[in-house]
Amino acid sequence: MAAAAILAAATALPASLDAMSTRQADTITGTLRLAAAENAMAQAPADWTTFGHDLANTRTAQETTLSAANIGSVRTRWNAAGAAVTGTPAIVGGIAYYSDFDGYLHARNATTGAQIWRTRLRDTMLPGSPYVSGDSVYVAGDAGFVYAVNRATGQRRWGVDIESTPNDRIWSSPVLAGNTVIVGTGSYQVFIEATPVYRGSVVGLDPATGRQKWRASVCDAPCTGVSVWSSAAVDLTARLAYIGTGQSYYTPAGPMSDALVAINIDTGRIVWSRQFTAGDSYTAYTSNPGGRDYDIGAAPNLFAINGRAVVGVGDKGGMYKVFDRLTGALIWERRVSNGTPLGGVEHTTAYASGTIYGVANTSINPGDGRSSATPNQGAVWALDAATGTLRWFREISEGGFGGVAVANGLMYFTTWEGTLRVHRISDGVAVLNRYIGLSSAPTPIERGSASGPSISGGLIYVGYGWTWDLRARGGVIALGL
Secondary structure, three states, rough: OOOHHHHHHHOOOOOOOOOOOOOOOOOOHHHHHHHOOOOOOOOOOOOEEEOOOOOOOEEEEOOOOOOOHHHHHEEEEEEEEEEEEOOOOOOEEOOOEOOOOOOOEEEEEOOOOOOOEEEEEEOOOOOOOOEEEEEEEEEEOOOOEEEEOOOOOEEEEEEEOOOOOOOOOOOOEEEEEEEEEEEEEEEEHHHOOOOOEEOEEEEEEOOOOOOEEEOOOOOOOOEOOOOOOOOEEEOOOOOOEEEOOEEOOOOOOOOOOEEEEEEEEEOOOOOEEEOOOOOOOOOOOOOOOOOOOOOOOOEEEEEOOOOEEEEEEEEOOOEEEEEOOOOOOOOEEEEEEOOOOOOOOOOEEEEEOOOOEEEEEEEOOHHHHHHOOOOOEEEEEEEEOOOOOEEEEEEEOOOOOOEEEEEOEEEEEEEEOEEEEEEEEHHHEEEEEEEEEOOOOOOOOOOOOOOOOOOEOEEEEEEEEOOOOOEEEEEEEEOOO
């Protein structure tokens, strides 16, 4: 879609003058006090602790080594081959942490790539991103399991199964919100029919034991489906977590399908939800003319507009919307692409200095079916965070998945076929296109990447190799000057 068409189609809503009320966070002792402090302002400048970089999911690093002037000179510093890696590597204290499709959680020297430890937590995929806090690393994956390991040794501390229905699979990355680990549940019943039927939820766990503290259902009967592929953003002061949901699997669609949901992090109570696409029911094996598959799989961003605390997120329908964090009041919305089943906003967006930076999938190649479909065209764009005004829009040859990273005037992301792309944030002009995939893999998808990069200490860290199924080869590559 051309930039002029997007501007013409976009609509804005006036912001109310409601002031944000403040709430004091609970007093937390010991290592949990460190967890409460881990937000965009408190973490060490070189650290990238979680999928979204920080609890606000800004995906923006305070990194000045790489720039538009030297990015073309980056080379491979190390390459750890193994199984596919679709999460964003976490970089904390000079160590890179990531999980893979063979069920391993890895810790490597972030500069040299030397292995420090690796722990096999299960024998199938751990597709999300680790969360590193204090002396623990949290990760989740196949069959509904969430794990905590000792950060120094990799020794497993606990593992719990948070979803019991068949074909359950977690792509949501865990987040430590004060004294609660928050993660969404998901199910491949969208591809493979099974009973009992899956109904989505977000779960809060005790970080010390894995004990379930609460479960927030986003799909009560007769609703079905509503997988939570998204990862949470957290406002510790408001005591709220924000997370996106997927479509229903059968009619009728539930009211919290394709929605942004705000959840109290202490009790699991759903404070508000805002649905993007009503009546969306879809599976790969049923025919439903109204089924669009317009999940909110991307993670939300937290930022402020003139001192007002807001949350914004994009969906596969191609809309980016911004809401008041406490009330859910809609502030503005913008269309950034036409929606497709693999379209719209699948990359989690980045926020930096009053601007939202994103990637949109604009069309798909259906392949031989949903499991081989790919986003064969896309666009990069920037929106004024206060108004939704389009700053710039540039078409690119491929779309993809993962997340955008921003650092020192550059935005980084991967496209599905395995290209690491870097664009200037000032105007969207591309300054680097580097293939980082596995060229020897048997299929085009497995040769590509669905990982979001992390930027730390003058290096770019990104995973490669992916599949819609359970196993693929791949690894993590680090690039720098």
